[in-house]
Amino acid sequence: KAGVTQTPRYLIKTRGQQVTLSCSPISGHRSVSWYQQTPGQGLQFLFEYFSETQRNKGNFPGRFSGRQFSNSRSEMNVSTLELGDSALYLCASSTGQGHTDTQYFGPGTRLTVL
Amino acid sequence: QKEVEQDPGPLSVPEGAIVSLNCTYSNSAFQYFMWYRQYSRKGPELLMYTYSSGNKEDGRFTAQVDKSSKYISLFIRDSQPSDSATYLCAMSGTSGTYKYIFGTGTRLKVLA
Numbered sequence: 001k002a003g004v005t006q007t008p009r010y011l012i013k014t015r016g017q018q019v020t021l022s023c024s025p026i027s028g029h030r031s032v033s034w035y036q037q038t039p040g041q042g043l044q045f046l047f048e049y050f051s052e053t054q055r056n057k058g059n060f061p062g063r064f065s066g067r068q069f070s071n072s073r074s075e076m077n078v079s080t081l082e083l084g085d086s087a088l089y090l091c092a093s094s095t096g097q098g099h100t101d102t103q104y105f106g107p108g109t110r111l112t113v114l
Numbered sequence: 115q116k117e118v119e120q121d122p123g124p125l126s127v128p129e130g131a132i133v134s135l136n137c138t139y140s141n142s143a144f145q146y147f148m149w150y151r152q153y154s155r156k157g158p159e160l161l162m163y164t165y166s167s168g169n170k171e172d173g174r175f176t177a178q179v180d181k182s183s184k185y186i187s188l189f190i191r192d193s194q195p196s197d198s199a200t201y202l203c204a205m206s207g208t209s210g211t212y213k214y215i216f217g218t219g220t221r222l223k224v225l226a
Contacts, residue, residue, distance in 0.1 A: 033213075042202070044216075102163070103214065107156055108157050
């Protein structure tokens with residue numbers, strides 16, 4: 001079974017631009033969660049989508065948004081980029097059924113904002 | 115204060131040593147506790163999962179949860195250079211949020 005894939009793997013943008021990241025979950029998984037990972041803050045939860053609906057949201061500003069398509073693929077968008085948005089963005093997929101559900105992570109997209 | 119605290123390390127040990135990695139937390143609603151391993155330039159992979167207090171063993175790895183002290187540990191026996199990675203603890207509760215809270219990770223280096 002193919003794992004979680006994320007594209008692109010690396011991205012360089014400048015302040016003020018916007019960016020869209022993509023995540024393809026494991027086949028059959030309906031939940032996709034997004035996380036931001038930085039050296040100082042670690043992994044921070046952005047949001048979770050299940051069956052095309054945002055089910056949970058972390059404490060990030062509205063510049064961070066996402067969506068999920070009917071095939072469970074998900075995109076994350078960051079508008080008006082700031083230097084502090086430089087991070088590794090990880091998505092994780094799971095069946096979405098209960099707290100014991102295992103999250104499987106993709107390799108991440110490394111975003112650098114100049 | 116962060117909900118989950120984890121010593122960032124780095125922690126360097128000789129091959130064969132017993133490694134102890136720890137996290138403390140403040141939210142008593144956490145019921146599910148996980149340990150992830152993350153190699154450089156890779157996403158985290160689940161190592162161990164435990165529910166509530168107690169121990170769980172899987173090969174060279176033992177996860178321990180002490181809910182009364184709000185403290186969890188991961189022990190690695192007979193550590194190998196291939197265990198060199200960042201170890202992240204994660205927790206979730208029963209409120210139906212399906213949201214994991216992660217520690218910042220401890221970088222471990224096992225020296226051959």
